[in-house]
Amino acid sequence: MSGETGAVGRMKLGLMPTLAENSVGSSAPHGRTPRYSDIQRMARVAEDIGVDSFWLADHLLYRFPDSGENGAWEVFTILGAVAAVTKRIQLGPLVACVSFRNPALLAKMAESLDEISDGRFILGLGAGWHQPEYDAFGYPFDHRASRFEEALRIIVPLLREGYVDFQGQYYQARDCALRPRGPSGRGPAVWIGADKPRMLRMVARHADAWNTVWHRWPAGVERVYPNMKQACEEEGRDPATLELTAGTHVRLLRPGETRQEDYEGIQGEAEEVAEGLRGFEAIGVKHLVVVVEGNEVAGFERFGRVVELMGQR
DSSP: TTTSSSSSOEEEEOOOOBBBBOBBSSSSSSSSSOOHHHHHHHHHHHHTOOSEEEEEOOOSEEEEETTTEEEEHHHHHHHHHHHHHHHSSSEEEETTTTTSSSSHHHHHHHHHHHHHSSOOOOOEEEEEHHHHHHHHHTTOOEEEEEEHHHHHHHHHHHHHHHHHEOOOSOOOEEEEEEEEEOSSSSEEEEEEEEEEEHHHHHHHHHEEEEEEOOOSSSHHHHHHHHHHHHHHHHHHHGGGGGEEEEEEEEOOOOOOOOOOOOOOEEEHHHHHHHHHHHHHHHTOOOOEEEEEOOOHHHHHHHHHHOOOOHOOO
8 A cells, every 4th residue: 555645755643632521531421521721722732742633523412322412512613713723733623524514604614714724724524424413403314425425516616616506406506606715725625534435436536635534553444445446446536646544543551551451542652652653654644643542631742752753763
């Protein structure tokens, strides 16, 4: 895979806290709820330690049999606030659910965040998956791939060309113009998270980057990448023009801290974690998003040592 997925250069690193209730310091429902002040501090620490990007999930409500009900802050509202208090770091949703917002309005929101961030915003997009939040907030859960495909036919032309005239089965944007334009000119980069064949073809057709999450080891990325390569070939796209991005979970151990045998991610002290992350770079991942267990400022600060080690190779 190495060398097939974009320009030569070091792998970028991103950090992703959660906006969900009861998630700070422990797994829900035992932790405390992150406040905006927590998210702001984590974003600033991420920027200070040299991380390249900062990501937040787009969820309205979580309902699972084993953990009960937990809400989450609205992602674009928080991203706008974070963009205003950071200067260098890229930021975006991982990934925005197109079902939750009219696609033309979503493009407008992305362009506004491009302006607030001075060109640092990345638009991550996905079709959604958690039916309880759809039901609770009144969004249709059927035909998600078809709805997503139509949404892309509105969002991408609006961002790239500033104009679209589209009438579909689920969405329309007639004689729609995106004005004014932010500093990027052609809008933010578009990442799409997908894994099934039809969705992968949409990635090949529309996206600047493919996001594949979550993977404990680089081998997981190597296993699914041929499917993306095949989708590119079917769409007549050179896979090297599609940036490969991935995600993983990290548990940073303090000296003497016990390992969790069933942990689904990379765990160890900073040196071991850095070595695990280098494995993703070795197979061609260009941008890796990391979830640090604990969802707290202290964990981000300790991740600074990992960033330092990654830069010392």
